[in-house]
Amino acid sequence: MFNKQKAIIIGGGISGKLAARVLSDFFKDVVVIERDTESLGPYPRKGARQGEHLHALLHAGQYGLEELFPGITENFYASGAVKINSTKDLAWFHHGVWKLRYDGGYTTTLQTRPHLEWHIEKYIKKIPNISIYYNHVVKNLLYDEDENRVYGVEIQNNDDTLKTQKADLIVDASGAGSISSSWLEKLGIHIPNEKVEIGLKYVSKSFQLPDNNTRDWMIKIVYPNPPIEKIGGTISKVEDNRYIVTINGYQDAIDEKEAVKNDNGFLELAKGLPKLDIYNEIKDGSPLSKTSVFRVPQIIWKRYDKAKELPNGLLVIGDTVCRIDPVFGQGMSIAILEALALQKIFRGDRDTLQRSIIRFHKKVPQIIAPIWNMVITEDFRYPGISGKKPIGLSIQQWYAKKIFLLSSQNQDIYDSFVKVMNLIQPITILMKPKILTKVLGQIMSKK
CATH class of the missing domain: 3.30.70 (Alpha-Beta Plaits)
Known part of the structure; x- marks a missing residue:
């Protein structure tokens, strides 16, 4: 089962837990380094300040989480999460109109983030080759310059004791303020990024x-x-x-x-x-x-895939790569899609560990790019928002607005929009001839 020895994951949030679950199938030992104390229940934690705010698990995320942790969805419901009909039990006022309400056959789970994360952690704790070091902070990455390889971490516990741990793979899942980007910059490795200033408050x-x-x-x-x-x-x-x-x-x-x-x-x-x-x-x-x-x-996408000469043995995932606008509820689902991509790569890869890391870093932009584009298309509706604008922005905004308005009248169009919004279908389905005809028909009817 195990063809690799040890993986260390920096950060025990959702991305870190998902990475641990995946890598436990391929490494003899998986160690998670988490700065927070051990949770005694579904309670907000200091390291996840967004935990007290509303979170959403989109359909793609819900299906993927069930694939990684069979039975977890029913466990959510058994401990109080709310199961709803996604299109019937949602009342949504969007761009000046109410969306249609109908039974589309989709289900969504409503719950707090601490409740969801606590259930994931309970599953993780049942996996015998995963260890979690609570109250520990990664202070530095151990680096072999001759081999250009990260081979471990220096960690500090809550009594300020420093120690080192070595591993074949270091995964940085510590979020937007991760150690990796600043450490790499000091090493002389620039990480290109795309950044949009949105001034969002929750x-x-x-x-x-x-x-x-x-x-x-x-x-x-x-x-x-x-x-x-x-x-x-x-x-x-x-x-x-x-x-x-x-x-x-x-x-x-x-x-x-x-x-x-x-x-x-x-x-x-x-x-x-x-x-x-x-x-x-x-x-x-x-x-x-x-x-x-x-x-x-601000939201930021750090393009590790474009960085030159990244050290071997280092893999980045989750918000460490991309913090996206949370209003659209896609962050957790992106993390799950990345974990599934990582699992697929390790299952099918008989090449070296480093080749698997490279393949993953090339796959991540394929997950993020269409979602990032959808999000910033909406964010840029506000004058004064700064950042790199997508090509054809005004056309995309115009067409999206037509889809939003038609979603209050046409069930087929809204149903397609629901699939796109929940990341189970690409945005191209909104450009099928049948939908294009409806959009054009709306324009002609107003002439």
Whole structure:
């Protein structure tokens, strides 16, 4: 089963756990270095400041997670996660119109990020050749200049003791502020990147809502209509009959000091959404948590695939490579798709370990590129957003807007959009002749 000896993973977040699961099939020993303390349940952790905000697991992510951890979806539901009909139980106000509501046969799981991560960790702990070092921080990478190879890490525990660990493979899954990019720059290896300044702020709070027999949704999204509107929000049912409300604002449109001042500050923020639906739900609700703030001033894609002479033995994954706009809920699903790609490469690769690393780094952009393009096409609807714009941006924005509006009228078009949004079909399906005809027909009807 094992044809390689040891892998060390920097970071025990979702990407790190997924990498550990995959590599446990191919390495005799897998060690995860995690700076946080061991979680005793589905609770937010210090190292994942975004954990108190709303998260989504898209269909591609949900199917992939089940493939990696058989039975985990039912375990989610058994411990309180909410199973919904993706198109029937979602009320979505998007670009000034409400999406159609119908039974498309898709299911989505609503839950908090700590709940999801806790279940993944329980699976990881059952794998005998995975060890997790909690309260440990990687301080440096061990490097052999003659071989141009990373061969281990220097780690520090919470009593400041330093020690080294050697391995055949070092995986950096520590996120956007990872050690790898700064360490490589010091080594003289430049990592090209694509960066877009979005000035995003998340403000979230949990509520207990009063009973309401007319409530016909499990999750409701009120999305801003750019460029005029910059603030949107989502209210979602999660485990323990709670509701999370997350309000997001681009270009620093949210005054976070007012929002966190008291409960009324959060209500006033909700009152400023394009629709009063969320405010009307929570104004008579009972707050269950403090108001949390998370900032994403920029999104960035570090192009490790374009870097020259990367050291052997180093593999990067997850937010270490790309932090994407979280409003679209794609981050966790991207991490899962990357883990599945890594698994496929190791299963089919009889070449050297380094060749497998190179193949993975070349595969990752194929996963990220179409998603990145979709996201920044929307982000660039706001004037003043800085960054590299995709080719044909205005045409893409025009066509996407037509699809958004038709999704309020045409079930076939919305159904195709749902597949694209959930990363189970490429965006090209929205350009099939049948959909093109509908788009053109809408234009002609207005002449």
